[in-house]
Amino acid sequence: MHDNALHGNILLVLGLLFAMLLLVMLGQKLRISYPIFLVLAGLALSFVPGLPIIVINPDLIFLIFLPPLLYQAAWDTSWQDFWRWKRPIGLLAFGLVFFTSTIVAYVSRAMIPGFTLPLGFLLGGIISPPDAVAATSVLKGIKVPRRVTSILEGESLINDASSLIVFRFALAAVVSGTFSWHEAVASFVLVSGMGLVVGLAVAYGFYLIHRYLPTTPSINTLLTFLAPYVMYLLAEEFHFSGVLAVVSGGLLLSHLSHRVFDADTRLQATSVWASVGFALNGLVFILIGLELPVAVEGLGSYSLQQAITYGLIISVMVIIIRLVWMYPAAFIPRWLSPRIRATETSPGWQGTLILGWAGMRGVVSLASALSVPLLLNNGQAFPQRNLILFITFVVILVTLVFQGLTLPALIRFTGVAEQEERMPPEEQEAGIRLRLRRVALAHLAQQYAPDIENNELISALQHRMQAEAQRTGNLLEALDYDETKRRALQRYHQVLLDVLHVQREELFVLRREDVFEEEMLRHQEAQLDLDEAKISHMPH
Incomplete structure (x- = not known):
């Protein structure tokens, strides 16, 4: 029986993964952001007769899904951008969560x-944090100022921790029947601060392992998967914030990664994490939609119409609360501080509106609602549990689908994409490459002048770098919106891709000739992949 149940669970997970992949591809075809499409698809699947009701174990989401997703988000977050926008991030991640x-x-x-009031705070803690994956997925492919995405990403790293702390204290108040603001604030400081300490300490331990032990790219990649679980479990073991531990540890290791990871490790880890992160996110969003029967079941004395009404009212309320919070939080500090006015550009009403409208709820809210216990300590049923779960589901559905589908149109309406704060990305990329080529040429001329004279290989290296620097300089000129130069640049990319295609075909011929070892052929194929990826990331 146990083996049959195990096989059934494995088959269910594989089926969900396959369905998720098909739905994501269909969503791309329809140009609908995949979190929105997966939630709607899961919702539709929940009405299919005969489909088993999937009851999610909240520990599964908190333990298996949350640490790697938070770690990946922290790893991809720019520390410079995070620190640059720490004030608006803090106002959203802490101030708005407590306000909501x-x-x-x-x-x-x-x-x-x-x-009761503790139940209200429990519900507020559950539905207060927006979901980063949903917002960044909707914004993908849409030109918005870097400031907007940086603040959204930074907010999502911290607000999960603050909302879960509110949730934890409110849950304790419901279970015990007592609540003390003084104790809650003191515990909040302790739980948050020690969570940061645990995360940084564990991260530094992994940094020492990466740097001083004889690791390989495969070992390093596996260690990056172990790290978030160690941070989370160790912090939670001592009743500290596991979320803040993972976030702080991820930020530190990301900041130090250039000292410990070689090119092979970075390429391998990036590819593996991209695939695993995509699979975890996709599964979570389709599971949100499939949870409708669980949310509807056992509403008790409340009719479905009553529950939907409560859910819609609270959904509209959390949308309005975020919009109301955004403008004072964005502009009052500017009015009060000359330093802020001097160092920061004005966010404008457009960027502030986009940030306000991007408050879509997701995985953390669902996991928190599901983790509400069925029974109190005295054995009685937990009050209003099913209603809290249903309201959470409605809030996720309304904010994710309604706000997610309308966000691109709102961005186009506001024209916020025109308010870029820095040079366009293609100019930045070309500028960085030109700077790297020049510093390399200067280093060669200063340190290896005799070798350039006497060693043909090193002389050829200098000539190649000079040619690359010249080509990058021409690229920067071509980005000057000169149509003739732009057409020449496009033709250049076409020719490069065609040359790489011919080389791939020759590799296929070499495989059939069976003269060279397969490992060497794969190595050359990987080099062609890198060259093609480099071209695909160039401006077109």
């Missing part, structure tokens, strides 16, 4: 019969 939780607590207590 408080208003939701008092409104839900007044609106829903039988709802």
